[in-house]
Amino acid sequence: MNLSNYITHHKKNLDEILSSILPQEDVSPSTIHRAMRYSVFNGGKRLRPIIAIASAEYIGITIDKIIYSIGAMIELVHTYSLVHDDLPPMDNDNLRRGKPTVHRMFNEAIAILTGDALLTQAFEVMGSIGSYKKNGDIVSLINEFTSAIGSKGLVGGQVMDLDKKSAPVDEDEIRFIHRNKTAALITFSAVAVPVFFKRQPYIAGMRNYGEALGMAFQVGDDIVDYKKDGKEPSIVNVLGIEDSKNLFYEYINKAKTSIKYKKEGIYLTGICDWIKEGFSL
Numbered sequence: 001m002n003l004s005n006y007i008t009h010h011k012k013n014l015d016e017i018l019s020s021i022l023p024q025e026d027v028s029p030s031t032i033h034r035a036m037r038y039s040v041f042n043g044g045k046r047l048r049p050i051i052a053i054a055s056a057e058y059i060g061i062t063i064d065k066i067i068y069s070i071g072a073m074i075e076l077v078h079t080y081s082l083v084h085d086d087l088p089p090m091d092n093d094n095l096r097r098g099k100p101t102v103h104r105m106f107n108e109a110i111a112i113l114t115g116d117a118l119l120t121q122a123f124e125v126m127g128s129i130g131s132y133k134k135n136g137d138i139v140s141l142i143n144e145f146t147s148a149i150g151s152k153g154l155v156g157g158q159v160m161d162l163d164k165k166s167a168p169v170d171e172d173e174i175r176f177i178h179r180n181k182t183a184a185l186i187t188f189s190a191v192a193v194p195v196f197f198k199r200q201p202y203i204a205g206m207r208n209y210g211e212a213l214g215m216a217f218q219v220g221d222d223i224v225d226y227k228k229d230g231k232e233p234s235i236v237n238v239l240g241i242e243d244s245k246n247l248f249y250e251y252i253n254k255a256k257t258s259i260k261y262k263k264e265g266i267y268l269t270g271i272c273d274w275i276k277e278g279f280s281l
């Protein structure tokens with residue numbers, strides 16, 4: 001199956017699981033459930049769950065309900081981070097994926113609570129993963145997840161990003177932002193399956209893959225945003241456009257070379273090309 005069909009196929013199954021996890025819109029109080037479903041089913045690429053699914057493929061684990069649930073858990077946290085990031089005290093965006101942001105469609109209080117509820121729902125899914133497969137390493141999965149998304153991961157990266165919106169930024173600080181705000185959850189997506197299934201020999205390689213791909217993703221996004229509206233803080237402030245582009249390609253190559261078994265890793269390397277082409281720098 002080519003990558004495009006692979007993504008379409010798994011996205012459909014993943015969306016079915018997400019739909020079964022999220023309360024229906026008419027469940028009281030319906031406003032929050034409408035907002036949760038609105039934010040999740042709003043045209044996301046599902047990049048992070050697809051990475052988790054491709055990592056299962058890489059290490060020879062059948063793609064079943066557990067793998068989709070790991071993907072769903074990640075997508076719920078990703079969506080919460082975007083809903084909060086769009087709020088007025090953060091990025092103050094009116095549109096996300098071309099449609100009104102949650103605080104514009106509903107209101108700010110509902111957007112804050114939507115993020116809170118999605119984050120909480122992710123941990124409910126984590127509980128169900130632990131119950132389906134009793135011999136999985138759920139404790140290590142929880143530890144990986146909380147380090148990736150807490151104040152020493154996603155939240156910490158967002159704080160540094162906010163601090164640096166109106167202050168000079170150096171290369172170490174920009175790398176800190178990229179590593180935490182973006183690469184931490186992408187890295188979690190790459191290591192979650194080998195961690196839960198206790199496939200130790202694969203964990204370091206998948207961590208290298210996730211870190212490099214996550215860094216590439218944010219460098220690419222910085223370049224696109226800088227060209228569009230000079231958004232700061234940006235790697236472009238520190239390295240300029242040409243060196244930032246070179247760094248992007250370096251990270252993409254680093255992610256690809258972390259995949260030792262080329263046949264089994266065909267979708268993982270395909271995802272690197274997908275990102276490379278998607279940014280078309």
Ligand code: GRG
Nearest residue numbers: 044045046047081084085154155158181182221
């Ligand atoms: C509010 C705690 C908190 C954190 C927010 C916004 C954020 C931190 C993290 C997002 C980091 C990120 C990936 C930034 C790049 C901007 C971008 C392209 C985000 C969207 O990610 P995609 O492209 O989103 O994977 P889709 O729409 O496909 O789901």
